[in-house]
Amino acid sequence: MENEKSTLSPIGKIFDWLGKAFLKTTPGKLFALFVKTILSFFSANRNFRTDFRNVVLQTFFTGVEIFPILFVVASLFGTVVIVETMSIMSKVGFANVVGNVLVVTVVRELGPIFTAFLIAGRSGSALATMIGNMQINSEIDALSSMGISPIRYLVMPSLLGGVIAVFIMSICFCVSSLGMGYLISKIFVMVAGQTMNVQLTWNYLYTSLVDALTFTDFVMIVLKPLVFGIIIVINACYQGLRVERDFRNLPKATSRSVIFSFLYIVIADAMLSVFFIFQYLGEISKII
Amino acid sequence: MAEALRIENLNFSIYENVRTPAAKGGVISKVFGNTFRSSSLTHRQILKDINMSLHPGETVCIGGPSGQGKSLLLRLIAGLEKPDSGSLFYFGEYIPREKHSALQIALRQVGLVLQNGALISNLTVRDNVALPLRYHRRGTEKEIAEKVGMALDLMRVSSVASNFPHTLSAGMLKRVAIARSWVMDPKLLLMDEPTAGLDNYNRRNLLPLIDNMRSLFQTTIVIVTHDLRMADELDSNLIFLHDKTLTEPHSFDYWMQSKEVFAVQLFRDLQKRDGLY
Numbered sequence: 001m002e003n004e005k006s007t008l009s010p011i012g013k014i015f016d017w018l019g020k021a022f023l024k025t026t027p028g029k030l031f032a033l034f035v036k037t038i039l040s041f042f043s044a045n046r047n048f049r050t051d052f053r054n055v056v057l058q059t060f061f062t063g064v065e066i067f068p069i070l071f072v073v074a075s076l077f078g079t080v081v082i083v084e085t086m087s088i089m090s091k092v093g094f095a096n097v098v099g100n101v102l103v104v105t106v107v108r109e110l111g112p113i114f115t116a117f118l119i120a121g122r123s124g125s126a127l128a129t130m131i132g133n134m135q136i137n138s139e140i141d142a143l144s145s146m147g148i149s150p151i152r153y154l155v156m157p158s159l160l161g162g163v164i165a166v167f168i169m170s171i172c173f174c175v176s177s178l179g180m181g182y183l184i185s186k187i188f189v190m191v192a193g194q195t196m197n198v199q200l201t202w203n204y205l206y207t208s209l210v211d212a213l214t215f216t217d218f219v220m221i222v223l224k225p226l227v228f229g230i231i232i233v234i235n236a237c238y239q240g241l242r243v244e245r246d247f248r249n250l251p252k253a254t255s256r257s258v259i260f261s262f263l264y265i266v267i268a269d270a271m272l273s274v275f276f277i278f279q280y281l282g283e284i285s286k287i288i
Numbered sequence: 289m290a291e292a293l294r295i296e297n298l299n300f301s302i303y304e305n306v307r308t309p310a311a312k313g314g315v316i317s318k319v320f321g322n323t324f325r326s327s328s329l330t331h332r333q334i335l336k337d338i339n340m341s342l343h344p345g346e347t348v349c350i351g352g353p354s355g356q357g358k359s360l361l362l363r364l365i366a367g368l369e370k371p372d373s374g375s376l377f378y379f380g381e382y383i384p385r386e387k388h389s390a391l392q393i394a395l396r397q398v399g400l401v402l403q404n405g406a407l408i409s410n411l412t413v414r415d416n417v418a419l420p421l422r423y424h425r426r427g428t429e430k431e432i433a434e435k436v437g438m439a440l441d442l443m444r445v446s447s448v449a450s451n452f453p454h455t456l457s458a459g460m461l462k463r464v465a466i467a468r469s470w471v472m473d474p475k476l477l478l479m480d481e482p483t484a485g486l487d488n489y490n491r492r493n494l495l496p497l498i499d500n501m502r503s504l505f506q507t508t509i510v511i512v513t514h515d516l517r518m519a520d521e522l523d524s525n526l527i528f529l530h531d532k533t534l535t536e537p538h539s540f541d542y543w544m545q546s547k548e549v550f551a552v553q554l555f556r557d558l559q560k561r562d563g564l565y
Contacts, residue, residue, distance in 0.1 A: 050423075130410075133409070134408070134409070137406060137409065138402045138403075138404060138406040139406050139407070139408055139409065141363075141368050141390070141400075142400070142402055142406035142408070142465075143408070144368065144389075144390035144391055144394070145366050145367070145368065145393075145394055145398075145399070145400035145402075146394060146399075146419070146420040146423075146468070146472065147390075147394030147395055147420065147423075147424060147472075148419070149391055153423070
């Protein structure tokens with residue numbers, strides 16, 4: 001170890017110190033857990049048949065069971081956004097940007113975030129409680145003493161299943177909030193008649209949506225659920241594994257798994273929005 | 289032949305987070321009471337200069353009053369805790385402190401049966417027993433099923449093979465946990481209180497199974513127990529964890545006659561009972 005240290009240049013020493021300091025912080029530990037999970041996928045004990053089964057179970061657990069709630073939330077959210085946008089935008093004379101507003105709010109920003117929040121609240125907390133209980137019940141110790149890596153056995157399938165579920169559910173959210181939102185808005189308009197002053201046709205909505213969607217949106221539809229899924233699962237597993245046979249830590253771990261997921265998701269979302277800023281800058285330079 | 293397990297000068301201490309009320313009762317502590325308290329780490333030595341060696345096929349019972357760190361010693365041997373200092377040799381192989389982890393030690397065919405059984409709660413009994421075999425890919429699914437069936441029959445828990453752990457009694461959980469360790473053919477088996485919570489009937493059934501494991505498979509067994517009579521029934525040596533360190537191994541009868549204070553205290557009830565019956 002001593003020799004190793006002496007070979008480092010002064011700049012190397014700074015990076016060495018920074019890296020070690022980073023790994024001591026919570027984000028550093030989360031990152032380390034993520035890297036370990038990815039590496040465990042390639043470990044010698046890989047067994048794709050059981051893995052596949054676990055991943056499918058986890059996907060079902062994370063995604064399918066939450067679908068009814070997500071469907072209702074998405075539909076009503078879509079309705080609100082469509083009705084509000086259509087009525088306000090036509091009043092201020094921006095009726096031609098309705099598609100852009102819908103894409104930005106539903107597809108780009110709030111769709112993935114809402115989905116991630118719902119899944120963090122439901123599956124993230126459940127995962128943290130399950131792993132925390134396993135820790136209290138010495139099941140994690142039992143796994144290790146049988147030579148079974150808890151990361152390989154518990155975290156890896158949850159991560160894959162979680163990411164797949166968040167991805168599918170994000171798409172479900174966007175589709176149902178725009179589709180069902182349109183239908184419910186249409187019913188509103190039919191019931192309210194002329195009082196709402198909204199001219200809503202599917203053809204109009206569809207064309208403005210398709211016009212507003214850019215390539216970056218499609219990249220983000222894949223990238224955001226991926227990042228959010230990783231955040232939810234890794235944070236939940238980390239909080240669960242931290243319980244350390246102490247019952248008092250279990251409620252804390254559960255609430256932290258939700259609250260910190262929210263925090264990290266919003267931070268990640270803000271960081272991903274930087275891509276859009278670059279895109280806007282590009283567009284502005286084109287105009288100039 | 290190399291010793292199955294050798295422990296040299298093992299030390300272990302913990303750093304406890306002792307919370308003390310804030311020294312000065314300022315405004316903050318008046319308003320918030322003891323919410324803001326300073327905490328300090330205190331160092332407490334639990335195990336000191338532990339030395340032990342076991343021959344292959346030997347069984348040894350570790351006794352002593354509760355709260356002395358017997359289970360901790362077992363966790364240290366299984367790699368669930370890292371020692372402060374000292375050397376551990378498994379079947380002659382020295383494991384340095386950096387490599388001292390449960391996963392590494394499990395690769396050396398060391399099995400551990402925890403006190404509460406610690407079965408995976410979302411798997412059935414059969415899947416629990418099959419879990420290590422499947423993970424380490426010991427044979428085809430048919431071979432695994434056969435082996436699991438054999439283990440469940442041996443521990444006489446095959447009637448509950450499709451049940452989930454929460455439906456089982458403490459004694460059954462323990463027998464399933466032993467079956468789960470047994471399927472991996474451990475060369476060194478560590479058991480934490482295998483007879484605690486068992487009725488007399490099941491206890492009497494369990495002891496021959498442990499005995500069989502020793503004679504048929506040459507398994508080295510370390511048992512941490514309060515049930516001192518087990519050492520007599522298994523005809524094994526008994527070591528006491530006394531005053532943070534291990535005593536010399538001696539037979540049950542030796543300790544029975546011993547004039548050591550702790551031995552007299554621990555054996556008093558047993559001697560009385562012997563007098564009665």
